[in-house]
Amino acid sequence: MTSPILDGLNDAQRSAVTAPDGPVLVLAGPGSGKTRVLTRRIAWLIQERGVPPWRILAVTFTNKAAREMRQRVEGLLGEDLKGLSLGTFHATCARLLRREADFLPLTREYVIYDTADQRALIKDVIVGDLNLDEKRVQPNRVLSAISALKDEMITPEAYQPQVYRDEVVKRVYARYQERLLLNNAVDFDDLLMRTALLFEEQPEVLARYQRNTGHVLIDEFQDTNLVQYRLARQLSGGEDNLFCVGDEDQSIYRWRGADYRNVMRLREDYPKLHTVLLERNYRSTQLILDAAQAVIDKNAQRTPKNLVTDREGGPEIVLFEAFDEEEEARFVVDTIATLVATENIEPGECAVMYRTNAQSRAVEEAFIRAGLPYRLVGATRFYTRREIKDLIAYLRVIHNPEDGVSLLRIINTPPRGIGSKTLDTLVTWAGQHDLTLAGALAALAADPDAIPLGGRALNALAGFAGMLEGWRDVRDKLPLGDLIRLVLDEVSYRDYVDDGTEQGADRWANVMELVNVAAEYPADAPLSTFLEEVALVSDVDNLTEEANAPTLLTLHAAKGLEYDVVFMVGLEDDMLPHARSLDDPEQMAEERRLMYVGMTRARQRLYLTYAFQRLIWGSTEVKMRSRFVDDIPVDLVLSARPDGSAYRRATTWGRPSGRTPPKITRTGDSAPPAQQFKAGQRVLHAKFGEGIVIESRPSGADEEVSVAFEEAGLKRLIVSFANLTLLDG
DNA sequence: TTAGTATTAATTTTT
DNA sequence: TTAATACTAA
Numbered sequence: 001m002t003s004p005i006l007d008g009l010n011d012a013q014r015s016a017v018t019a020p021d022g023p024v025l026v027l028a029g030p031g032s033g034k035t036r037v038l039t040r041r042i043a044w045l046i047q048e049r050g051v052p053p054w055r056i057l058a059v060t061f062t063n064k065a066a067r068e069m070r071q072r073v074e075g076l077l078g079e080d081l082k083g084l085s086l087g088t089f090h091a092t093c094a095r096l097l098r099r100e101a102d103f104l105p106l107t108r109e110y111v112i113y114d115t116a117d118q119r120a121l122i123k124d125v126i127v128g129d130l131n132l133d134e135k136r137v138q139p140n141r142v143l144s145a146i147s148a149l150k151d152e153m154i155t156p157e158a159y160q161p162q163v164y165r166d167e168v169v170k171r172v173y174a175r176y177q178e179r180l181l182l183n184n185a186v187d188f189d190d191l192l193m194r195t196a197l198l199f200e201e202q203p204e205v206l207a208r209y210q211r212n213t214g215h216v217l218i219d220e221f222q223d224t225n226l227v228q229y230r231l232a233r234q235l236s237g238g239e240d241n242l243f244c245v246g247d248e249d250q251s252i253y254r255w256r257g258a259d260y261r262n263v264m265r266l267r268e269d270y271p272k273l274h275t276v277l278l279e280r281n282y283r284s285t286q287l288i289l290d291a292a293q294a295v296i297d298k299n300a301q302r303t304p305k306n307l308v309t310d311r312e313g314g315p316e317i318v319l320f321e322a323f324d325e326e327e328e329a330r331f332v333v334d335t336i337a338t339l340v341a342t343e344n345i346e347p348g349e350c351a352v353m354y355r356t357n358a359q360s361r362a363v364e365e366a367f368i369r370a371g372l373p374y375r376l377v378g379a380t381r382f383y384t385r386r387e388i389k390d391l392i393a394y395l396r397v398i399h400n401p402e403d404g405v406s407l408l409r410i411i412n413t414p415p416r417g418i419g420s421k422t423l424d425t426l427v428t429w430a431g432q433h434d435l436t437l438a439g440a441l442a443a444l445a446a447d448p449d450a451i452p453l454g455g456r457a458l459n460a461l462a463g464f465a466g467m468l469e470g471w472r473d474v475r476d477k478l479p480l481g482d483l484i485r486l487v488l489d490e491v492s493y494r495d496y497v498d499d500g501t502e503q504g505a506d507r508w509a510n511v512m513e514l515v516n517v518a519a520e521y522p523a524d525a526p527l528s529t530f531l532e533e534v535a536l537v538s539d540v541d542n543l544t545e546e547a548n549a550p551t552l553l554t555l556h557a558a559k560g561l562e563y564d565v566v567f568m569v570g571l572e573d574d575m576l577p578h579a580r581s582l583d584d585p586e587q588m589a590e591e592r593r594l595m596y597v598g599m600t601r602a603r604q605r606l607y608l609t610y611a612f613q614r615l616i617w618g619s620t621e622v623k624m625r626s627r628f629v630d631d632i633p634v635d636l637v638l639s640a641r642p643d644g645s646a647y648r649r650a651t652t653w654g655r656p657s658g659r660t661p662p663k664i665t666r667t668g669d670s671a672p673p674a675q676q677f678k679a680g681q682r683v684l685h686a687k688f689g690e691g692i693v694i695e696s697r698p699s700g701a702d703e704e705v706s707v708a709f710e711e712a713g714l715k716r717l718i719v720s721f722a723n724l725t726l727l728d729g
Numbered sequence: 730t731t732a733g734t735a736t737t738a739a740t741t742t743t744t
Numbered sequence: 745t746t747a748a749t750a751c752t753a754a
Contacts (some may be wrong), residue, residue: 062744092744115743188744256743356741361745412731420730456730536744556742578741594742616745617740 005043005076009033015274017041018048019243023236023270025221025263026245029307030292030600031283031562034245038219039069041243042084043076045215054083055214057235061223063088063537069219089228090188091536093195096209097186098528099306103202104194105181107398112535115185116248116384116407120145121183125175128427137168145169146176150189151226151257153196182436184402192227199234210238220560221246223268225257229265231509240270248302250597252556254590281307283562285314288606291632292599298631299589317632319649320609320640321625325359325570328611329366331642332567335607336550337370338644339565347372348548349564353555353598355576359569360552367550371685377553383534387507388495388514392534394487398471399527401438408437414496414663417460425453426461441465467491480530481519544604555598566602568595571610574625595628608637629653677705685709690727 006014013033016026017040028034042058045051050690060066063165066087074081085092094112101108113121122139126132146169149159154175161167180186186194199206216236218224221244224232236242243265251260267273281289289307296302322328332352339345352363360376367374383392390413394407412418429451430440445465448458467490475483488494488511494516498508521530551563555576570576577591608629615623630653638646677696683705684690691709705724 088744191744252742253744282736358740358745415732417731421730454730554742580741590742 005040005047009037009040010280012276012278012280013037013040014115016278017044019274019276021239021241022272022274023240024243024274024276025266026243026276026278027263027303027305028247028278029281029305030247030250030597031281031309032278033282034278035065035069035219035248035560037278038217038243038245039072040076040219042073044067046073046081047077051215052083052213053081054085055253056084056217057092057213057215058084058086059089059092059219059228059232060086061088061220061560063091065219066091087595088536089224089533090191093191093231094532095537097191097196097198098532100198100205100665103198103205103493106186107184107400109183109184111183111396111400111403111406111531112191112382113185113405114535115188116389118187118659120405120408121179122146122172122176125172125179129175129179130171132172135726137172142169142172146173147189147257149173150193153193153227153230155197160506179404182402183404185405189227192225192231196227196230196234199231206234206237209235214239215241215243217243217245219245220250222248222251222260223253223258224261224262225259226262227257228407229259229262233269242266242270249296249305249593250559252590252594252597254558254586257505277303277305279307281309284309284600285311285604287314287316287636288602291317291606291636292596294633295592295599295628296596299592301589315605316638317606317608317636318452318640318646319629320607320642322609322611322642323613324620325362325611325614326366327642328609329362331609331640331644332363332569332607333370333372335368335567335644336565337372339605345565346548347550350550350567351558351561351563351565351601352550352552352567352569353558353601354552354568354570355555355578355594356570357554359575361553363569373547373549375547375549375551377551377557383537385507385510387511390493391484391488391511391514392531394471394491395484395527396531396672397468398475398483398487399531401472402436404437411437411464414491414493416464416491417456418464422457422461423458426451438510441468475527479519480521480525480527481515484515484518513710555594558601559597562601562603564603565605565607566598567607567609568598569609570614571595571608571626571629572614573626574621574623575614576626576628576651592628595626600604607640608694677724677726683707684725684727711716 006017009017010212013036016024016037019041026037026039028299036480038058042056045056046053058066058069060069070081070084070086073084097106098108098110101110105480118430119139123134126137126139126142127134145166149169151654156170156177159166159170159173161170180190199209213235216232218232223246232242232244243302243637246260246263248260251258254260267275284292286309289309293307297304318326322331328397336345336347336350339350341346354360354363364374364376383389390410393403393409396403396406397410408423411423414638426440427437430437433440433443435443440451440463444458444461449460453461470490471483471487474486478486493511494508497511498504518530553561555568568576575583577588581587610625610629611623613620615621634649634653637649677693679693679695682690682692683693685707689709691707694706694708696705
């Protein structure tokens with residue numbers, strides 16, 4: 001009678017897994033095993049209830065979560081579950097729309113536009129099509145207005161603006177959608193909206209999917225938006241077997257349309273909702289939980305939870321005030337090194353979290369100077385890098401000729417004599433003849449005199465069109481990796497990006513990385529699958545467990561992850577809470593949840609750091625400790641000194657009232673230590689090999705040297721970390 | 730007319 | 745620090 005599916009679960013978890021059919025809501029605190037419950041529920045439905053896998057649709061927040069969940073379910077059941085659909089909302093909808101393209105004003109070859117593509121298109125609509133002033137009608141603002149409308153499934157035709165500004169939004173929105181269709185493209189929001197609209201307008205299509213979907217399970221329910229909620233309702237509509245797992249306190253994507261009030265909606269829409277509360281935490285120490293609880297308790301409008309664990313006590317939270325971001329980063333790296341050396345902590349079990357990607361730089365530099373490896377999530381995400389976007393644009397244009405945004409991107413990249421003037425004439429002519437850019441190119445191929453252009457421009461255009469045609473001819477005959485190599489070769493892309501600098505070499509390495517990814521792609525997979533995957537992967541998806549090194553990531557990216565040791569850096573007002581959130585209580589509540597999410601990632605140790613002053617956009621700003629830090633009971637916290645030793649604070653936080661910066665005295669300024677190295681000396685480094693010292697200067701109590709390595713190039717190193725050996729000099 | 734260079738403006742979080 | 749834009753040489 002007992003099944004391994006229920007092994008090791010507590011009563012609350014078990015009651016969730018075995019809940020009767022119908023709508024279920026699992027409200028779960030951090031570390032309470034909610035993803036585990038979802039996994040077991042799927043296995044339980046298949047094994048104990050005899051539900052065929054193809055009748056189950058499970059939705060996760062990231063592709064990585066989906067991958068891991070599939071592995072676990074298959075592990076539990078000991079079989080391949082090919083029929084089980086498991087993925088993000090976006091990926092699920094993208095596949096569905098491709099299958100149902102006949103019902104849409106799109107072809108199967110449609111492409112997915114990311115934020116940068118959207119911005120390029122909307123700018124062209126505002127400035128090019130509607131002749132509006134870019135300063136008055138800001139692309140970003142209009143885009144987020146459009147996104148909000150799409151979230152509510154309001155089409156341009158249905159939109160009834162109340163004020164003049166929205167009148168403009170309506171016009172831009174209408175034209176933007178037109179242009180998307182002309183390009184045979186959709187944006188992220190369209191994926192969801194078009195699917196939900198399709199279900200509404202074509203009941204027989206919905207009925208077909210409902211027959212194939214008896215059970216819908218959703219992870220991270222607090223971060224679903226309105227369309228996603230409607231999709232979930234539509235798909236589970238036949239039998240109302242909707243299983244939602246989430247935590248209001250971890251809702252951190254409001255700015256993207258996520259609405260934790262979906263939890264309330266669920267309660268209203270399903271009076272028979274079966275609710276399970278999971279409060280027992282299996283991750284953090286009680287001390288960390290108490291601190292996190294104290295922070296989140298200040299938020300109103302939530303289901304109060306009482307987080308408990310068996311792991312009583314635990315080491316105090318360590319708070320460190322650095323002089324600036326450099327010292328802060330050094331403290332983090334020093335502490336990790338010490339923990340690894342003395343406390344038997346794995347480097348891979350440490351994470352450094354920050355509010356904005358820009359903050360990673362200082363931390364990265366500290367790691368580099370110490371000569372220690374690290375893993376970076378996000379920052380300039382792989383698929384948004386210039387060279388990668390270029391390459392993807394080539395593939396998109398080969399795949400979908402109508403993709404004007406991508407065509408415009410690559411038509412003169414690398415430069416091939418098709419400059420702004422030529423493009424202007426071409427685009428204007430296309431507009432006059434009601435053609436797309438692709439149409440104009442085709443017309444030109446048929447009759448070179450059709451468009452008033454000089455011979456040089458015509459030559460350049462013909463050359464480009466010829467290459468494009470050649471690629472389309474071989475598209476289905478060559479493996480993807482070879483196709484990309486052919487394109488790279490014919491446009492001499494390497495000469496273009498690899499300019500001999502270090503960054504140039506990096507860029508080319510990125511290109512080769514993409515070639516490798518593509519080469520591993522199954523030979524029979526259509527280009528559309530590859531492009532779709534590339535559009536919908538996130539950076540965390542590629543986070544591998546291979547390298548045993550600390551992870552650097554934003555608080556948003558940290559959702560769903562956990563580490564033995566967590567450092568939260570930049571805990572200053574204006575950073576967390578972010579300056580742009582200060583005037584909106586709803587946004588402030590979200591910033592607080594972000595703090596809570598970060599704290600509850602830690603299993604054993606939590607370090608909170610802030611800087612007295614910080615370099616922002618090239619200028620130094622004096623900062624104040626984050627108000628959220630002050631909400632932690634002071635007796636749970638030890639303060640650290642730069643040398644790593646810690647002391648207990650007075651019984652109150654003693655928050656300064658003003659912002660008068662005290663006199664700045666840097667340690668080490670008065671008595672610089674004797675320098676070991678000087679310019680011209682030859683040195684040996686364990687990793688970088690031999691090099692010559694270019695410069696040496698005191699840095700705090702330490703010494704910083706610039707060394708030109710024969711292999712690795714110019715590096716800046718901290719002497720006490722770098723383990724440099726003097727060869728001669 | 731194009732391509733390369735100098736200047737200036739701008740930076741939350743991401744499927 | 746990067747990205748977009750204005751300017752200048754070829």
